[in-house]
Amino acid sequence: MWVKRLQPTMTESASQRTPDPMSESLLPTLVSTLTQHEKSIQSVIEQLNLTNQRLIHLDTENRQLWSQLGAAASSISSPPPAPPLPVPPAPGHFRVADSPTPDTFSGEPGRCRSFLLLCDLVFKRSPDTFSSDPIKISFIVGLLRGKALLWAEARSRQPGFLLGPLHEFLSEFSQIFDTPDNPAEIARKIWSLRQGRLTVLDFAIEFRTLASISTLDDASLRAAFSQSLSDDLQDQLAFCPDSENLESLISLASRIERRLKDRRRVSRHLPSISAPEMSSRTPVELVSQPEPMQLGRAQLTPEEKLRRRTASLCLYCGQAGHMISHCPVRPKDRTHQ
Known part of the structure; x- marks a missing residue:
């Protein structure tokens, strides 16, 4: 090792210069520490190599396992997913109200469409209950009365009539009881x-x-x-x-x-004209008053005439302080008509 080769060099250098007691005491300690570090590094390297070998082995097993699972999945068809279970409504939460049962139908003219509309609303609100055409047809027949029920009873003698399909039943039902649009x-x-x-x-x-x-x-x-x-x-x-x-x-x-x-x-609620007010008017004003002022082509309504008389307003211009015979805005030539 390089540590061992260092000692002769240091020995040669020490022989050329004056020996240092402190250096000679630190040298063995330094050599021992470096040796221990070298052993530790070597141990770590060995552990890393071992860990890498284990990872490579695990990766190989993992690939083999996935290939086996893929082959098994391709040979076996997956079963259909199970339908979700109905969740009961939590107490105290909002719940859609059930549709009311339609009124019975006896074949009255003009009620066929409204009756079938209410039945269709019931079907759409409860699709799980009315899941097939025979169930829907049975529900409609159960609401029939009178001549409509007699028709259904006569048609039910034919095999398959109550089994559907629904659109054929409704088509015949409307043809019998619905009034065509003319x-x-x-x-x-x-x-x-x-x-x-x-x-x-x-x-x-x-x-x-x-x-x-x-x-x-x-x-x-x-x-x-x-x-x-x-x-x-x-x-x-x-x-x-x-x-x-x-x-x-x-x-x-x-x-x-x-x-x-x-x-x-x-x-x-307007007060009527008092007797003194009526007596204060001249016979000419009461009997031969000209036509009140017109708004365009429309004459004053009786209510407006009554309001102006009650408030002592002019019947021609609607202003206070004078009567129609002395109205300043009324054409003068009409006083002689």
Whole structure:
């Protein structure tokens, strides 16, 4: 080792110079320490070599194991995954309410579509319960009454009728009990509708229902809706610009109706004209008063006339301090008509 070869050199150098007692005492200690470090390094190197050999061996075994697993997986088909188990709803959490059972159906005209719609909602809300066509058909038949049940009983005598498919059952069911849409008949019903005592919003429900299955365009529907309203509403709509569509026309008519009801309610609470006020007017003013001032082509309504008379306002210009016979803005030539 180089440590052993160092000693002769140091001996030769020591022979050429004056010996140092301290150097001679440290030399054995240094040699011993370096020797121990060399042995430790050698031991670590041996342990690293052994560890590398073990890792290489483990890597080889790992590769062999993976190759065996791949071969086994390719030869055996994997089973289908198990369906997830239903999780019961936690107490106190939100839960979707069950669909109510539809009303029974006895073959009434006009109720076939609504009855089938409610049945379809029940099927969609409980797909696990109604998982096949025979179950759905049995549910529908169980709600039939009267002539509809008699039809189902007669058809059930044929093998396979209650087994489906569902679309064939529904097609035959609708053909028997549903009224086909006749565009001409629907248009006739729309044009014959009248508001009557219904409010605009209530009447609009019936009108929209027929309009949704009609072939009339929006302009025709607006014309039919306008002519079906009450006379008061038609008079007010005559001074309004044309609506863009049916929905805006319904909204406008509803606002006008509310306004007219509010004015009638206020007029019922206005005080009537007292007898002294009536007696203070001349017979000419009471009997032969000219027509009040018109707004465009519309004359004053009876409610507005009553309000102006009650407040002692001019019936022509609506200002206080004078009567219509002395109105400063009224054309003078009308006093002689």
